[in-house]
Amino acid sequence: MFNKPYNPKEVEDGIYELWEKSGFFNPDNLPISKTKNLKPKTFSIIMPPPNANGSLHFGHALFIALEDLMIRYQRMRGKKTLWLPGADHAGFETQVVFDKKLEKEGRNRFQISRDELYREMMEFTLSNKKVMENQLRKLGASCDWSREKFTLDPDIISKTQDTFIDLHKKGLVYRGERLVNWCIKHQTSLSDIETDSVEKKDSLYYIKYGPLTVATVRPETIFGDTAVAVNPKDKRYKNLIGKEIEVDVVIGKLKLKVIADDFVDPKFGTGAVKVTPAHDPNDFEIWQRHKNEIEGPREVINQFGKMSVKAKEFEGLKISEARKLIVEKLKEKGLIEKIDESYNHAVAVCYKCQNILEPRLLPQWFVKIEPLAKPAIQAVKSGKIKFVPKRFEKVFFHWMKNIRDWNISRQIIWGIRIPAWFCECGEIIVQKEKPKKCAKCSGNKIKQDPDVFDTWFSSGQWPYLALGYPNSKDYKTFYPTDVMETGWDILFFWVARMIMLGIYRTGKIPFRYVYLHGLVRDKDRQKMSKSKGNVIDPLGVAGIYGADAVRMSLITSAAAGNDPVISEDKIRGYRNFATKIWNISRFVLMNYDSKFEKIKPKFTKEDRKNLKNLKTIHKKITKDIENFKFHIAAHNIYHYIWHTFADKILENSKPRLRSENIIERATAFKVNFEILFVSLKLLHPFMPFITEEIYQNLPIKNKKLLMIEKW
RNA sequence: GGGCGUUUAGCUCAGUGGUAGAGCGUUUCGUUGACAUCGAAAAGGUCGGAGGUCCGAUCCCUCCAACGCCCACCA
Numbered sequence: 001m002f003n004k005p006y007n008p009k010e011v012e013d014g015i016y017e018l019w020e021k022s023g024f025f026n027p028d029n030l031p032i033s034k035t036k037n038l039k040p041k042t043f044s045i046i047m048p049p050p051n052a053n054g055s056l057h058f059g060h061a062l063f064i065a066l067e068d069l070m071i072r073y074q075r076m077r078g079k080k081t082l083w084l085p086g087a088d089h090a091g092f093e094t095q096v097v098f099d100k101k102l103e104k105e106g107r108n109r110f111q112i113s114r115d116e117l118y119r120e121m122m123e124f125t126l127s128n129k130k131v132m133e134n135q136l137r138k139l140g141a142s143c144d145w146s147r148e149k150f151t152l153d154p155d156i157i158s159k160t161q162d163t164f165i166d167l168h169k170k171g172l173v174y175r176g177e178r179l180v181n182w183c184i185k186h187q188t189s190l191s192d193i194e195t196d197s198v199e200k201k202d203s204l205y206y207i208k209y210g211p212l213t214v215a216t217v218r219p220e221t222i223f224g225d226t227a228v229a230v231n232p233k234d235k236r237y238k239n240l241i242g243k244e245i246e247v248d249v250v251i252g253k254l255k256l257k258v259i260a261d262d263f264v265d266p267k268f269g270t271g272a273v274k275v276t277p278a279h280d281p282n283d284f285e286i287w288q289r290h291k292n293e294i295e296g297p298r299e300v301i302n303q304f305g306k307m308s309v310k311a312k313e314f315e316g317l318k319i320s321e322a323r324k325l326i327v328e329k330l331k332e333k334g335l336i337e338k339i340d341e342s343y344n345h346a347v348a349v350c351y352k353c354q355n356i357l358e359p360r361l362l363p364q365w366f367v368k369i370e371p372l373a374k375p376a377i378q379a380v381k382s383g384k385i386k387f388v389p390k391r392f393e394k395v396f397f398h399w400m401k402n403i404r405d406w407n408i409s410r411q412i413i414w415g416i417r418i419p420a421w422f423c424e425c426g427e428i429i430v431q432k433e434k435p436k437k438c439a440k441c442s443g444n445k446i447k448q449d450p451d452v453f454d455t456w457f458s459s460g461q462w463p464y465l466a467l468g469y470p471n472s473k474d475y476k477t478f479y480p481t482d483v484m485e486t487g488w489d490i491l492f493f494w495v496a497r498m499i500m501l502g503i504y505r506t507g508k509i510p511f512r513y514v515y516l517h518g519l520v521r522d523k524d525r526q527k528m529s530k531s532k533g534n535v536i537d538p539l540g541v542a543g544i545y546g547a548d549a550v551r552m553s554l555i556t557s558a559a560a561g562n563d564p565v566i567s568e569d570k571i572r573g574y575r576n577f578a579t580k581i582w583n584i585s586r587f588v589l590m591n592y593d594s595k596f597e598k599i600k601p602k603f604t605k606e607d608r609k610n611l612k613n614l615k616t617i618h619k620k621i622t623k624d625i626e627n628f629k630f631h632i633a634a635h636n637i638y639h640y641i642w643h644t645f646a647d648k649i650l651e652n653s654k655p656r657l658r659s660e661n662i663i664e665r666a667t668a669f670k671v672n673f674e675i676l677f678v679s680l681k682l683l684h685p686f687m688p689f690i691t692e693e694i695y696q697n698l699p700i701k702n703k704k705l706l707m708i709e710k711w
Numbered sequence: 712g713g714g715c716g717u718u719u720a721g722c723u724c725a726g727u728g729g730u731a732g733a734g735c736g737u738u739u740c741g742u743u744g745a746c747a748u749c750g751a752a753a754a755g756g757u758c759g760g761a762g763g764u765c766c767g768a769u770c771c772c773u774c775c776a777a778c779g780c781c782c783a784c785c786a
Contacts, residue, residue, distance in 0.1 A: 005748070197783085204786085216786060229786095265785050273786050282784045345785085391715070398714070398782070492782095523723065525779090556734085557724075562716085565723055573734055576748045587745030635725065635733070650745080 006582035008546025012689045016137050024708050025144045027082045043074035044478035046463045048486045049086035052129040053094040058520040061538035064139045065551035067485050072685040073625050076711035082478050084466055085143040087129045089152045091415035091455030096352050114413050121414050135539055139547050140688050149466045151458050156465050160458045161419040161432055168430045172368045179284045180407050182360035183350040184305035188411040193492050195348040204343035208335045210245035215269025220322040222249045223311050224300040227275040229286055232260035234271050250329045251312040259290050281359050297361050364409040372500040373400045379509050388515045388628045389561040399492050408454040415452030422447050460497030463510040481511045488516040516561050523567035545575035548687035556634045578690050584646050585694045588672045591657045601667035610649055614675055621682050637682050645675055681709055
């Protein structure tokens, strides 16, 4: 008989060890019934590799609960089941975390040599990775540790570079000088989706430009102007189109051509726009359309967000200071016509530090995305890949259809180095090893591109790389994987890229189902964040109430795609449920008598009804799990165990359990035992620890592990 | 400017074309061998609003409102 009350702390670690030692996390060790000539059915999930730069939070606990549920269910169904764990170096994210750490120590990364910084960050990451792995164990993740991968494993690095080289060969990767999102704080460019847009109130200055007036929020960029644009249909400026006008820009005079472009909205401002191709994405595109008419980008703001040498007397000033000063000078000269002080517009900011991003003209590597997007859209359209819930397919299509080329260069050191080399002569060579000499100029002054890949470029290849593409047995056995389970917030960052790169590289879809979970919120529906102080540590509460209670409360809290709401109250509620099951089991077993073994039960009508009902519940739960309705399955098993089994069936069995007649006693016991046994199986994927612990105490023959009992 | 989601009991959320559900909270009773981390019972909802389809709508359709989110190059 087991102790009272149930104490998860005393049980969970031991159970995990029992599982891990059994070897059954590894699909190769599973007792798969092999029918002749038939390949065993497989089921595989590649774990979204957590960023190895901190501890696990509730979002991680959620994916663990959901994925482990699917994995345990499929394993019990008898499939050759693989859950492949991993960890992500998380390039820019980790760089940001590490920058903060350095800042606390009074250091900064720009003073540390590349090699030294990389070494320190690797050490930091590997130690976080170890912590994370143990946390995954604490939460009961039944993943195959023997296959664990890290995004900076040598083979992953090498194969990620192969993909880049291959894309380059096929013309799908190019090096282009384009305006990119530049973060002044982090000193790197970012992709379009690594930006947030915030509403900002600014002044809109109306500045006299020779014969006309332009409206701008950025007077400090006037030195970089190369044209003035108007709408071709705008009658006001018809006579000026094609002419050159002379503009006083404080530090001198500029001759600017007036050009006609449809982009210009005649109704906005004065209908005339100053064109600054080096510092505005729209202006850059205007220039692209008028390349042979006007001068190209002239950079007047540098990488630190300060005025460059081209701003002459304003050189070195911060943007805001320069703006103020320039406006003053313009005012003195009578060139400011008016100022609209409450102009609201959206500006792009760094999604990490919220600093305004400076558009900068930089040579970067871009992935030509359209040829990759088309087959990805097709895969979802045709139903080869299905989204759960389905509504995200629409979101996916919308984004994929409007997608722009992907900047994959990052000016940080933490990541996979881009395999490209620059010769003094300007030649660019794409290959892994350093070229001995340049094919063009025969020179040997060749340097490697200092940049690394956007971290999503490697994680976008995760399903097939983690499985050992292209030649491994695992890749052949488990690819395409069955389910990709992750948060909808990284639909574009990750899921879309995995589909695109997966199809490109392997010719196959990377997964059949995309299950998207929501964002975990606190009891006031607030996002959990450190600054709000409302973060609940999943490991902390798991330590108090048990990992089972944490997992169950996460699963019951939301349907796919919805945000689960978590509170300690709720977790406590499921801890009570664990206690209930514990006591149910104690009660069932306390009425056990070894003499029952030989007795043939005589079932009553009620017994038969209850056993039949059990089958119905079994079927319903199976169906709901198959249909990804985990929260419904969880509610049902909860309700059945507590309010049908305990409240009714067990209560009603009490008189018979105390009967003088051993057949009556044995029958009552056997019915209760059968229901308990099936309930434990049904509950196992949801609450694996306590169910396994009880199973280990059951008086049954050929006991193995509940984990591999037949569903 | 497009698009999406949510709106059901005091709170947080499930759910269904045919007498409304759970957890927590509240109230009452119960501690005689599974369980007080509990049991029994109770109160509490015109299922956001207005139309429509239907024998019948909380559920399907249309419109509206509130809240939340995503996407978008008007200086």
